[in-house]
Amino acid sequence: MGVFDRLPPMDHLRSEKMCFVQLIIPAESARLAVTYLGELGLLQFKDLNDDKSPFQRIFVNQVKRCAEMSRKLRFFSDQINKAGVKSSVRPAMQPDIDLEELEAKLGEHEHDLLEMNTNSEKLLQTYNELLEFKLVLSKAGGILASSHNHAAPAERELDENIFDKEMDDGNAYLLEQGIHLGVSENSGVKFVSGIILKSKAMAFERMLFRATRGNMFFNQAPAGEPVTGPISGEEVEKTVFVVFFSGDQAKAKILKICDSFGASCYPVPEEMVKQRQIFREVSARLADLEATLDAGIQHRNKALESVGSQLWRWIIMVKKEKAVYDTLNMLNFDVTKKCLVGEGWCPIFAKSQIKDVLQRATLHSNSQVGIIFHEMDTIDSPPTYFRTDKFTNAFQEIVDAYGIARYEEANPAVYSVITFPFLFAVMFGDWGHGICLLLGACVLILREKKLSSQKLGSFMEMAFGGRYVILLMALFSIYCGLIYNEFFSVPFHIFGKSAYECREKTCSDAHTAGLIKVRDAYPFGVDPSWRGSRSELPFLNSLKMKMSILMGVTQMNLGIVLSYFDAKFHGNALDIRYQFIPQMIFLNSLFGYLALLILIKWCTGSQADLYHVMIYMFLDPAGDLGENQLFWGQKELQILLLLMAIVAVPWMLFPKPFILKKLHKERFQGHTYRFLGTSEMDPDSEPDSARSRHDDFNFTEVFVHQMIHSIEFVLGAVSNTASYLRLWALSLAHSELSTVFYEKLLLLAWGYDSFVVKLVGLLVFAFATAFILLMMESLSAFLHALRLHWVEFMNKFYHGDGYKFKPFSFALLADDED
């Protein structure tokens, strides 16, 4: 054990040492100091104004201004997106703008943009109305013309000529008068023309019919082109209608109904000449409006472009300022109101960097007084901080998802980096699939730089974040695949000849009695003769089940050993003597013994039934073992181990609470008075939690806690060992699925002569492999390996009740927003 003491502390094993610091900053350098600290990103501020609402804090006005500015910036980015303007992000050649200037600029731009928008809206509305009018004119004109259908065919011809061809207006007008004289017998007939949504036309007609008691004639024609509704912005199908009626009451009713159905009525003159005239006027106005609208859009787009090129910079600037003011709000003004006092956590290695940064801030703000930065004592437990790089980050996040490590607790990620991909591979073992995973991981890693700056979808982002995990999983999968001897479920003879051969040359009994072992065991991995044989499953099941138990016992022992190192680090001899030792004894005397039996059975080739041995070790320890005897003295050893296990249970249950009670009494003997607050105690720290610890020892609570812990361990020893059998289950499932796809898809399709069938078979095999085996099985094996780590491994030593170190950092801000 002395060896371990002389080694340097290992990276990532325990969280960085933190210290609680206090900053006293003069008011004029406060903003700059906090800005520089944000750039450094190594100090976590404690919120000293927790109890105040956001409106009672010091810098509430500045925060409001920043919020207002970010609202304006969001408005701009919305407008830019809607207009579809793509602005090039020019490099930051422009000088840094002051915040007040930025505010003024933003206000100006917003005002301009809003004005432009209202103007365009008005113009657009007018444009749409005119467009509708034009449609009504053209279609209603047609309807009106056809309604004069009792005119002579010659006159109709004349009508058509008038309407379709360019003719002298004067002549046409006289002719028309003539025609109309013939029709104006029913001079009381009036009409209303308009345009309505196609979907409402039927109901409209019925309503009109009912309202006018049938005394109306409804004629409609589809508008032909979709129109942008003047109220909504969408394109809808509309119908032009003309309602003929008589009487004024009817007119009022009809107009009201038009209103309620949202139909727009446009006056269409009866005379065709006038229609044409108005048609021409409307067309001319439409052309004008189009030109104006286009010009307006161009102008707006130019304005948006100029805003857009700087938008990203401004957004970041405003975000940073808001963050700085939020942080400043966490500080307190001191008595003289001239300084701000702040407290926080920082890693010990960063202290000199922070001092430098603060000095720079003092210099740049031309302050006369320097910033005071000193360490303080506190009772709060420090946050947990691991300095991870891009490789260890993913593994640390996997562990953190279960629970953030307590301050200076052993970090399981150190071992998880290897054991997690390894257990995945045990369940996924196939070197063909491993190569596919490796290709995927390599693609992600080689395009690291490009992908890290892009915005990826949520699935791709997870895959990209875990690219090193996938790489290790792939490498171990290839290794385990070579051991299981499966390449898309096909075995190979890579490592020499198989150990099994037929009994005689003719192989007559190969299907009944089987092959015999003629050579030494296959040197690396599972013998290829097993694949496809009838006794493959019994053999492999036995092998994989025993493998799972062996791996499980090893990993659980590693967990308990880590708890020993934790206890040693914290100087907790009590935990070592009354928790580590009985736990080791219990686990190893039962399941370590089982592992030993497995190894002996393999090495000696005995036919002993291990189930029987283990069960009767408990049921009938003194009974004779008979043919299940694996080694001399087994019965005596079993009785001894059973006794040791039975002794270990009260050993881990009883002594610790009693000794803790005794220690507590010794420590606080006679301390019936509470400590007064001395002048050296910092007014900002909280003495309450210290006071509450004195009389807090509740024996019942401690005893129950210890009992729960012990019961959990004892029962968990059985259930956790059995839980490792999932390694067997999943690897069997993977192997069977792989075999099925290979034999029933590929081989079947390959048996046919047709090329098309072969191609189809290959494609289906590829899709099935990619989606079911590579994706689903990967996720499944990932999940189960994760569970084995989180529950079976980590509950032996991990507490996981710490909190993460969240420094005030501009880099983290950008991540947060996304």
Add this chain to the structure above:
Amino acid sequence: MGFWVTTLIFLLAGVVGSLFSLLCCNRGPSTNLFHLTLVITATVCCWMMWAIVYLAQLKPLINPILSGE
């Protein structure tokens, strides 16, 4: 190739791996220790996997019976 010979090969591979990591990624004693832990864990895991499968086939209790008629 015997059990012990291959175990020795794994051991040597582990030593070579450790030396390699020390030589090429030398970044201070605590980081070196971390890399060493990773290499040793990987070696132990791989060796255990191989050893389990090898030992299970040393003196098997059943033999392959080919399927088919």
